[in-house]
Amino acid sequence: MTLSPRANEVPELIRRLGSRRQAAVDAARARLAIVGARAVEALIDAIEGDNARMRAHAMPLLALIQDPRGREPLIAMLLDTDAKMREIAARCLARFPGRESLAGLERLLRAESRIEVKVAAVEALVEQAVSGHEPALRPTLHILLDPAEDVRLRQSALALLPALKPAARRELLKRLRQDGNPEMAARASELSEAVPQEDRAGLRQLLADLAATEYATWNDAVRRLAARGAPTLEPLVEEMRRRSHDPEYCTRAGMVLRALGPQRARAVSEALETVEEPLALQVLVEVIGAFGQHRMIHGLKSLIDRIAASPSPDGNGMDPMQRVRAKAHLELARIGSRVAVEDLRQALRDRDRRIEIEMVAAVEKIGNLEEVFDLLRAYRYEDRFMKERIADVIRVIFKRERIRRTHPNFSALSPESRRVLDSVLTPAAMRKAARRPRARK
Numbered sequence: 001m002t003l004s005p006r007a008n009e010v011p012e013l014i015r016r017l018g019s020r021r022q023a024a025v026d027a028a029r030a031r032l033a034i035v036g037a038r039a040v041e042a043l044i045d046a047i048e049g050d051n052a053r054m055r056a057h058a059m060p061l062l063a064l065i066q067d068p069r070g071r072e073p074l075i076a077m078l079l080d081t082d083a084k085m086r087e088i089a090a091r092c093l094a095r096f097p098g099r100e101s102l103a104g105l106e107r108l109l110r111a112e113s114r115i116e117v118k119v120a121a122v123e124a125l126v127e128q129a130v131s132g133h134e135p136a137l138r139p140t141l142h143i144l145l146d147p148a149e150d151v152r153l154r155q156s157a158l159a160l161l162p163a164l165k166p167a168a169r170r171e172l173l174k175r176l177r178q179d180g181n182p183e184m185a186a187r188a189s190e191l192s193e194a195v196p197q198e199d200r201a202g203l204r205q206l207l208a209d210l211a212a213t214e215y216a217t218w219n220d221a222v223r224r225l226a227a228r229g230a231p232t233l234e235p236l237v238e239e240m241r242r243r244s245h246d247p248e249y250c251t252r253a254g255m256v257l258r259a260l261g262p263q264r265a266r267a268v269s270e271a272l273e274t275v276e277e278p279l280a281l282q283v284l285v286e287v288i289g290a291f292g293q294h295r296m297i298h299g300l301k302s303l304i305d306r307i308a309a310s311p312s313p314d315g316n317g318m319d320p321m322q323r324v325r326a327k328a329h330l331e332l333a334r335i336g337s338r339v340a341v342e343d344l345r346q347a348l349r350d351r352d353r354r355i356e357i358e359m360v361a362a363v364e365k366i367g368n369l370e371e372v373f374d375l376l377r378a379y380r381y382e383d384r385f386m387k388e389r390i391a392d393v394i395r396v397i398f399k400r401e402r403i404r405r406t407h408p409n410f411s412a413l414s415p416e417s418r419r420v421l422d423s424v425l426t427p428a429a430m431r432k433a434a435r436r437p438r439a440r441k
Contacts, residue, residue: 010035010042017046017061018054025057026245033064033247034278034320037357040067041385047073056088063092064247067357071096075104086112087120091215094124097133106139115152122156123215130163130255137163145175151183158187159219162226162259203228207239210256211249218252226259233257233264237271237280244277254283262291269296272303278320282327289331300328301340308343319353326356333362341366348374355382357389364393368401369409376417379424391424398425 013035016028032039039061046058059077062070074096077089090108093101105121112118122143128136137160143149144157158176161169176188209221225232236253243249257268268287275281285303288296307325329344347359348371355378363371372394379390397403405425413421 010039013039014042014046014054014058017057018051020053029057029061030245030247030279032061034323036065036323037067037385038354038383040065040069044069044073047077052082052085055085059085059088059092060248063095064251066095068096071098071100075100078104078108083114083117086114087117090117090120090124092124094127094131097128097131097136099135102128102133102135102139109139109143115150118150119152119156120215122153123159123219126157126159126163126219129160132163144172147180151181154181154184155187156216158191159223161191162223203232203235207235210239210252211243211246222252222255222259225256229260230264230267233260233267233271237275237284240280240283241275241277244280247279250279250283253280254287257283257287258290262293265291265293265296269299272299278324281321281324285324285327285331289327289334294335294337297331297335298337298339300332304328304340304343308346322347322353323356323358326358326362329362330358330365333365336366338366341371345371345374348378351381355386357386360386360389360393364396367393367397369397369403369407372397372403373409373413373417376413376420379420380416394421394424 010032013028013032016024017032019025019028032043043058043062043065047055047062049055059074062074071093074089074092078086078093080086080089086108090105093105102125105124108121109118112121122140125136125140129140140157140160143153144160146154161172164172170192173188173192177185177192179185179188203225206221206225209217210225212218212221225236236256240250240253257264265288268284268291272281272284272288275284281303285300288300304325307321307328310321325343325347329340329347332340344359344362347353348355348363360375363375367375375390375394375397379387382390398405405421410418410421
């Protein structure tokens with residue numbers, strides 16, 4: 001796909017989401033997933049517009065990017081007059097675990113009359129619970145165990161099983177095998193007796209099912225692939241590479257990899273050395289971070305070095321590997337590591353590549369006085385949203401490191417950087433920042 005100049009690329013990609021040509025839509029979705037946070041405001045405008053096709057494609061992209069600005073617009077879409085839009089919005093909120101999303105989904109379940117929308121809400125609660133958001137367990141278990149609930153909702157809630165500890169899972173299935181609804185009892189018996197299948201044909205089918213549009217199909221594929229253990233990993237990564245244009249498939253593959261557990265961290269780290277596709281690399285970096293093994297996370301520095309050494313973009317400012325680099329920096333920062341801080345500082349200074357929000361989030365966690373100077377330089381060239389985030393980070397660093405604006409090092413600031421620093425640290429700016437919801441990174 002030929003890229004437009006920096007200022008025009010995102011609006012053009014958004015426009016293509018409304019195309020009737022699936023190839024054009026797929027290419028736009030893949031590119032917007034890589035662009036990430038810089039496309040969020042335009043995506044929000046799209047879902048608030050009147051083009052149904054564009055709205056239907058824009059909402060899942062907000063979910064894939066997972067920028068906190070997307071949360072409230074998706075919650076608002078739960079009230080849309082179009083049932084299909086409410087259904088899509090409910091599914092998308094699966095990627096925004098938190099109190100506000102949970103409350104919105106519970107309200108939808110109480111008020112909604114269309115069963116397909118209610119099923120989507122239950123499936124979103126399940127995904128939140130499986131991802132580790134424990135408050136989503138309570139309403140999901142209530143639906144699963146309530147004999148008065150629609151059996152379709154209860155069967156959707158069965159996908160909760162991977163989130164439970166083995167003992168709790170066995171106890172729940174035992175209880176459900178005695179359920180008064182024969183469909184629930186039969187499904188519980190099937191799940192109790194299920195054993196991993198080793199045949200290669202079955203594996204190929206499960207990898208294909210992971211791309212299904214039906215939630216029940218792809219969610220079952222996630223569970224069955226994870227149950228196969230180590231033999232799943234290599235073919236799954238290869239399929240991610242083959243489908244690297246499909247952000248949703250890569251995200252689902254990441255769910256399988258996380259479900260395989262930290263004991264597979266070394267194999268996932270080794271896969272980083274062979275994968276070149278940006279979307280697949282993003283997922284692998286996130287999975288390594290989710291495993292939480294410091295040794296493997298420290299290994300992300302070699303990936304950062306590899307990306308930093310690659311050629312600069314051709315002038316449009318959108319380097320597809322830059323977000324991979326940024327995510328790797330953020331995972332290192334989450335464990336407090338400054339092992340790659342020189343590259344992080346270089347990224348802040350690089351005028352040829354756009355700064356990703358994850359890089360700013362990484363500086364927030366590990367930055368000190370040295371990084372403040374780089375942030376002040378970057379502030380001068382960024383857009384409004386990124387200026388706000390950079391200003392927030394400067395304030396956080398000043399407070400954490402107990403830096404005074406009269407520090408002698410600031411005497412070397414240019415007049416313009418000095419003006420930026422003073423504006424960021426005014427009492428009014430500090431009060432405004434304290435009231436603004438913080439990004440959850």
